[in-house]
Amino acid sequence: MEKYRAIPQGYMTVGEIAKKMGVTVRTLQYYDKEGILTPSSESEGGRRLYTHKDIVKLHQIQSMKYLGFSLEDIKTRLPAINTTKDVSEALTKQAADIREKITALEDVLQSIEKLNAEVVQMEAVDWERYADIVVLLQAKNDTYWTMKYLSNNALSRIRQRFDHENGIQMNEQYRKIVEYAVELQRSGHAPESEQGQNLAKEWWDFTMEFTGGDIKLLSDLHNLGSNIDYNEWADKFAFDKDYIEKALEFYFINIGYDPFKIREEKS
Numbered sequence: 001m002e003k004y005r006a007i008p009q010g011y012m013t014v015g016e017i018a019k020k021m022g023v024t025v026r027t028l029q030y031y032d033k034e035g036i037l038t039p040s041s042e043s044e045g046g047r048r049l050y051t052h053k054d055i056v057k058l059h060q061i062q063s064m065k066y067l068g069f070s071l072e073d074i075k076t077r078l079p080a081i082n083t084t085k086d087v088s089e090a091l092t093k094q095a096a097d098i099r100e101k102i103t104a105l106e107d108v109l110q111s112i113e114k115l116n117a118e119v120v121q122m123e124a125v126d127w128e129r130y131a132d133i134v135v136l137l138q139a140k141n142d143t144y145w146t147m148k149y150l151s152n153n154a155l156s157r158i159r160q161r162f163d164h165e166n167g168i169q170m171n172e173q174y175r176k177i178v179e180y181a182v183e184l185q186r187s188g189h190a191p192e193s194e195q196g197q198n199l200a201k202e203w204w205d206f207t208m209e210f211t212g213g214d215i216k217l218l219s220d221l222h223n224l225g226s227n228i229d230y231n232e233w234a235d236k237f238a239f240d241k242d243y244i245e246k247a248l249e250f251y252f253i254n255i256g257y258d259p260f261k262i263r264e265e266k267s
């Protein structure tokens with residue numbers, strides 16, 4: 001860099017360019033440190049000096065930041081773009097990235113609103129239960145709202161049974177069964193029909209796999225179905241609660257085994 005005893009005409013200090021361009025001195029110092037925008041010159045006293053060329057570059061940086069480009073892109077990738085085709089491709093990719101971020105933020109916003117609705121209904125602050133709800137919301141599991149009905153003991157048992165990977169697998173199984181239940185109801189298949197009984201078997205097999213044969217957890221989940229408000233179920237689910245219950249009743253009759261009645265008799 002050239003050295004100057006005084007600030008010559010056409011040069012500006014960091015404070016002057018910061019004021020002119022509406023940025024902070026600290027921002028310009030950071031750009032200088034990271035090699036994003038290095039001043040064109042330096043005074044004899046060590047003051048960093050900027051020219052009109054630097055103003056143009058800073059304007060470009062601000063524009064690219066507004067469009068969502070990272071400082072790393074602005075520093076390394078964008079300066080190498082030399083044709084209008086390259087610019088267009090960079091902008092097209094950036095637009096796709098922005099759309100993806102918007103979708104992700106919309107999902108987060110919906111999750112916040114759903115969690116807030118559950119928090120309002122719960123009687124006490126329970127961050128561990130909130131975390132369970134968020135995990136289900138992330139997995140797009142529509143049963144997130146049932147967490148407020150489960151006992152602390154049941155939740156503890158569920159947490160012990162599942163890690164992230166098998167939790168995702170169980171969620172996928174559950175989603176397919178629910179889709180099947182919705183399809184059967186819309187098609188008018190009765191709970192006692194062959195299709196209804198296939199659903200009941202899948203539902204029960206899933207329940208047994210989910211609980212791992214834990215009778216206490218199985219009982220808690222059974223009680224959960226009894227405790228849930230019918231209107232809330234109808235509002236949250238696309239299939240009828242009674243349909244599953246009736247299908248299971250016929251299923252237990254057909255296999256000659258009702259685990260819940262047997263448990264009640266033992267009690």
